[in-house]
Amino acid sequence: MNNIWFFGDSFTHGTGCKPGDEYYEKYPPKDNDRLWVDIVSDELKLSQERNPRYGMGANPYILSLFINEIPNMLDNDIVVISDSNPDGVLSFDKNKNKVGSVNSGTFWDQKYDKYFEGDNYYQHKQTTWHDYLEWSKDPNKMVIVDYSKEHFAPYRDFWSEWYFKQVKAISTELIRRNVKLYFWSYKEWFSDNTPYQLIVDVDDSIKDGHFSWLGHRQFSKFILNKIKYTKSLGEQ
Numbered sequence: 616m617n618n619i620w621f622f623g624d625s626f627t628h629g630t631g632c633k634p635g636d637e638y639y640e641k642y643p644p645k646d647n648d649r650l651w652v653d654i655v656s657d658e659l660k661l662s663q664e665r666n667p668r669y670g671m672g673a674n675p676y677i678l679s680l681f682i683n684e685i686p687n688m689l690d691n692d693i694v695v696i697s698d699s700n701p702d703g704v705l706s707f708d709k710n711k712n713k714v715g716s717v718n719s720g721t722f723w724d725q726k727y728d729k730y731f732e733g734d735n736y737y738q739h740k741q742t743t744w745h746d747y748l749e750w751s752k753d754p755n756k757m758v759i760v761d762y763s764k765e766h767f768a769p770y771r772d773f774w775s776e777w778y779f780k781q782v783k784a785i786s787t788e789l790i791r792r793n794v795k796l797y798f799w800s801y802k803e804w805f806s807d808n809t810p811y812q813l814i815v816d817v818d819d820s821i822k823d824g825h826f827s828w829l830g831h832r833q834f835s836k837f838i839l840n841k842i843k844y845t846k847s848l849g850e851q
Contacts, residue, residue, distance in 0.1 A: 616660070616661065616662045617661055617662065617689065617690075617691045617692050617693070618661060618662045618663070618664045618688070618689065618692045618693075619655065619656055619659060619661040619662070619663055619664065619692070619693045619694075619695065620664045620684060620688065620692065620693070620694045620695070620696075621652050621663070621664070621695050621696075622677055622680055622681045622684075622694070622695070622696040622697070623677060623695075623696060623697040623699070624672050624677065624697065624699035624700075624801070625672075625825060626697070626801075626804055626825060626826060627652060627695075627697060629650040629651075629652070629825075629826075629831075630823075630825045631814050631823045631825035631826065631827075632644070632648075632650060632825070632826070632827075632828065632831065636823075637821050637823065638814045638817070638818070638821050638823055638825075638827070641818070641821070642817070642818075642827075642828070644828060645828075647832070648828035648831075649828075649831065649832075650831050651826065651831040651832070651834045651835040651838065652695075654831065654832065654835035654839075655695070655835050655838050655839055655842075658835070658839055659693070659839075659842065661693065664684070664687075672699055672703050672716045672718060673699070673703035673704050673705050673716035673717070673718065674698050674699055674701060674703065674774070674778045675705055675716070675778075676703075676705060676714075676715070676716040677696070677697075677698070677699060678778065678781060678782070681694070681696055681782075681785075682785070685785070685789070688789070688792070688794045689794075690792065690793045690794070691793055691794075692794045692795075693794070693795050693796075693797070693842065694786075694789070694794060694795070694796040694797070695796075695797050695799070695838060695842075696782060696796065696797075696798055696799075697798065697799045697800065697801060697803075698775055698778050698779065698782075698798075698800060698801050699718075699801050700718065700771070700801055700805060701767050701770075701771045701774035701775055701778070702718060702763045702767040702768050702771070703716050703717065703718035703763075703767075704716065704717060704718075704759055704762065704763055704767070706759060717759055775800070775801075779798070782796070782798055782848070783798075783848055783849075786798070786847065786848040786849035787849045788849075789849055790847065790849030790850055795842075795847035795849065795850075796847055796848045796849055797838070797841050797842055797845075797847055797848065798848050799837075799838065799841070803834070803837070804824070804825075804826070810833065811826055811830040811833045811834050811837075812826070812827045812829040812830040812833060813825065813826060813827060813830055814826070814827045814830075817829075
């Protein structure tokens with residue numbers, strides 16, 4: 616059996632629909648409730664090799680996970696990879712003593728959750744997380760917050776294109792090994808008009824903007840259609 620490799624952020628990891636997550640415990644999975652990566656793998660009858668970054672992460676971190684696994688990819692394998700919100704940056708995880716990444720969720724102060732209630736959720740999700748983080752005066756955190764606010768947040772599209780070109784270049788080499796790569800953008804979920812149901816749409820008392828169970832089923836159809844009916848990135 617060939618493999619399918621998944622690389623991405625918390626939307627690939629399945630955050631929100633994991634045991635211990637608030638949504639999972641309040642709305643436990645029924646018979647057809649599964650993560651989109653599991654649905655896609657089973658539908659294509661491929662063995663799942665998943666290596667997503669937990670949390671929004673940083674695109675360089677996702678890219679490094681991808682590159683490190685390339686030697687293990689075999690003829691006829693499939694890769695599904697996404698970028699993430701470009702304001703994530705690389706950092707050093709002192710607790711785990713290794714290189715990692717941080718983003719808006721890393722430094723979020725829960726006492727400001729009230730600003731994400733109701734309609735405010737979508738308004739603040741897009742543009743203002745840096746402002747809330749600035750209320751925290753931890754100097755170690757603020758170094759990264761200030762850097763991200765100055766160099767990443769205002770230029771998301773430029774950074775996204777920069778990372779996409781790197782993935783596309785690698786995909787061209789992979790196609791020579793008969794490994795097909797399919798890319799999807801973080802904008803699929805980041806948009807206020809996302810067609811995929813989010814947890815906050817099911818229960819706005821749960822401040823979680825990840826896919827709900829229905830959202831996972833909806834998104835799995837998007838990925839399956841991409842794989843079945845479009846050329847891989849390296850063939851475009």
